[in-house]
Amino acid sequence: MTKSTEANTLERPSAANQAGAVLQTTAEHFRMLVDNMKDYAIIILDTSGRVASWNPGSETILGYRSSEIIGQHFSRFFPSEEVQRGKPEMELKVATAEGRSEDEGWRMKKDGSRFWSNQVITALRDQGGTLCGFGKVMRDLTERKRAEEKATLQAREIIEISTPVIQIWDGILMAPLVGTLDSERTQQLMERLLERIVETDSAVALLDVTGVPTIDTRTAQHLAETTTAVRLLGAQAVLTGVRPAIAQTLAHLGVDLGNITTRSTLAAGLRVALNLLNLQMVSGNGSGRKDAQ
Amino acid sequence: MNDSLPEEIALRTETDIIVVRKSVREAATRLGFGITDVTRIITAASELARNVFLYAGSGVVRCRVLNGSDRVGLELIVEDHGPGIVDIDQAMQPGYTSGGGLGFGLPGAKRLMDEMEIESVVGKGTKITIKKWRKGT
Amino acid sequence: MSEERLSIIKVRDILMVTMPADPDDATVSALQERVLLAMERSTARGVVLDVSAVDSLDSFFARMIAETTRMVGLMGGRTVLTGIRPSVAITLTQLGLTLGKTRTALSVDRAFEILRDGSQQVQKP
Numbered sequence: 001m002t003k004s005t006e007a008n009t010l011e012r013p014s015a016a017n018q019a020g021a022v023l024q025t026t027a028e029h030f031r032m033l034v035d036n037m038k039d040y041a042i043i044i045l046d047t048s049g050r051v052a053s054w055n056p057g058s059e060t061i062l063g064y065r066s067s068e069i070i071g072q073h074f075s076r077f078f079p080s081e082e083v084q085r086g087k088p089e090m091e092l093k094v095a096t097a098e099g100r101s102e103d104e105g106w107r108m109k110k111d112g113s114r115f116w117s118n119q120v121i122t123a124l125r126d127q128g129g130t131l132c133g134f135g136k137v138m139r140d141l142t143e144r145k146r147a148e149e150k151a152t153l154q155a156r157e158i159i160e161i162s163t164p165v166i167q168i169w170d171g172i173l174m175a176p177l178v179g180t181l182d183s184e185r186t187q188q189l190m191e192r193l194l195e196r197i198v199e200t201d202s203a204v205a206l207l208d209v210t211g212v213p214t215i216d217t218r219t220a221q222h223l224a225e226t227t228t229a230v231r232l233l234g235a236q237a238v239l240t241g242v243r244p245a246i247a248q249t250l251a252h253l254g255v256d257l258g259n260i261t262t263r264s265t266l267a268a269g270l271r272v273a274l275n276l277l278n279l280q281m282v283s284g285n286g287s288g289r290k291d292a293q
Numbered sequence: 294m295n296d297s298l299p300e301e302i303a304l305r306t307e308t309d310i311i312v313v314r315k316s317v318r319e320a321a322t323r324l325g326f327g328i329t330d331v332t333r334i335i336t337a338a339s340e341l342a343r344n345v346f347l348y349a350g351s352g353v354v355r356c357r358v359l360n361g362s363d364r365v366g367l368e369l370i371v372e373d374h375g376p377g378i379v380d381i382d383q384a385m386q387p388g389y390t391s392g393g394g395l396g397f398g399l400p401g402a403k404r405l406m407d408e409m410e411i412e413s414v415v416g417k418g419t420k421i422t423i424k425k426w427r428k429g430t
Numbered sequence: 431m432s433e434e435r436l437s438i439i440k441v442r443d444i445l446m447v448t449m450p451a452d453p454d455d456a457t458v459s460a461l462q463e464r465v466l467l468a469m470e471r472s473t474a475r476g477v478v479l480d481v482s483a484v485d486s487l488d489s490f491f492a493r494m495i496a497e498t499t500r501m502v503g504l505m506g507g508r509t510v511l512t513g514i515r516p517s518v519a520i521t522l523t524q525l526g527l528t529l530g531k532t533r534t535a536l537s538v539d540r541a542f543e544i545l546r547d548g549s550q551q552v553q554k555p
Contacts, residue, residue, distance in 0.1 A: 194516030234534035
């Protein structure tokens with residue numbers, strides 16, 4: 001056997017004796033490290049997936065004492081639907097074929113509660129390359145997961161309320177669009193904008209896309225639909241904040257924006273709106289109307 | 294909620310389209326759909342009911358509440374024993390019409406709803422199922 | 431079902447047409463006929479079509495409106511459509527029905543203004 005020959009060769013020369021001592025100390029240190037890793041479950045599985053070794057971190061995270069889990073199959077850490085889908089076998093298969101397998105997912109504690117786990121499973125092979133088991137390292141990332149979920153939820157809420165429809169002038173509404181416009185959001189915006197137009201009897205609606213990073217075909221289509229619906233009410237929509245990049249995209253997409261008034265800046269759009277209402281904007285820097293003097 | 298919906302609305306005369314619109318409006322409103330979705334459903338129902346007159350002469354509309362595990366919806370089944378649709382793909386093209394309509398009926402109804410299914414046998418008839426799911430909670 | 435009928439009244443030189451809430455096909459068809467007849471008899475300058483009571487407008491109804499607008503135009507008048515509800519406007523747009531070149535106004539008042547202002551303008555072809 002390769003292992004014993006190797007051990008023999010290591011013990012023969014005196015220099016090697018020293019090396020052996022170093023190795024042993026390293027092994028001890030390693031054992032101490034594993035024992036003290038409270039935040040990591042470090043588990044050795046045999047080739048069939050049964051638990052062969054269990055560190056204290058595993059007990060903290062999964063809830064089993066080493067006496068009750070040694071010899072048990074590691075599939076009990078998976079939710080039943082994952083077991084049915086053959087997930088545990090899959091993990092071992094991937095690790096055997098590729099050396100390691102890493103993923104994140106819900107896992108089960110002894111008390112039946114779930115935790116969000118990040119895990120790496122590594123195939124352990126001897127010098128000859130024969131598979132002798134698996135090393136599995138798990139981390140409980142439930143808190144991070146919950147924080148992420150909360151952040152996503154908050155981001156959604158912010159996006160939902162982030163398109164206010166503001167009356168900026170008698171007869172002029174403005175909707176500053178920020179972020180990515182998906183179908184759902186554009187639909188909601190369209191409804192709100194149209195309702196506000198009727199409520200406030202506003203003849204002009206400025207749709208400002210300054211805060212929209214990119215526009216795809218669908219979004220452009222939605223904007224075109226919105227302006228058409230606004231026109232059906234008897235009002236007019238002006239698309240403002242159309243930067244060169246967005247103008248290029250719109251032109252390339254071939255979306256029919258023929259009936260839509262567009263302006264590169266909100267200020268220019270506001271001027272259009274005031275014109276439509278037969279109002280005039282008097283410039284504040286002295287270059288205003290001459291007949292005022 | 295289910296039993297308060299009319300089982301079947303017979304489409305025999307053009308005024309029955311109004312009965313369809315009225316029943317559908319009531320059902321959709323009761324299910325808690327927003328005003329725009331209610332309008333979409335009524336309009337889709339109106340388009341399909343009118344198609345029945347244009348192509349088959351008479352038919353029937355059934356209205357059903359869909360209780361999914363995590364969502365609620367409304368299903369309408371419009372069925373006739375007319376000539377059937379020869380080419381469904383063609384009939385789904387906006388602007389296509391074979392019977393003097395505007396050609397917005399089928400593709401229009403599809404756009405207004407979430408799901409649409411057409412079963413048609415030439416010489417036997419047509420069955421169109423449309424569904425709309427309520428948004429939000 | 432639809433006891434309420436289409437109403438057409440003349441206000442000075444403008445025909446004020448009001449659609450009932452849920453008109454049946456016969457009422458929608460009557461719209462065209464009665465409006466054109468009234469245009470001929472009354473030498474009206476234009477038509478204000480108020481659909482504020484209407485809570486759904488399908489392709490048949492939309493076609494009738496677009497056609498009537500065109501025909502009134504051929505008789506030298508203009509039509510201004512008013513009172514489309516937001517939900518109806520969204521549904522029409524989604525259906526792909528944009529009512530052609532029909533002028534629209536937010537309110538009956540504004541519709542009258544448009545027709546008054548338009549009297550000096552050259553009719554567009």
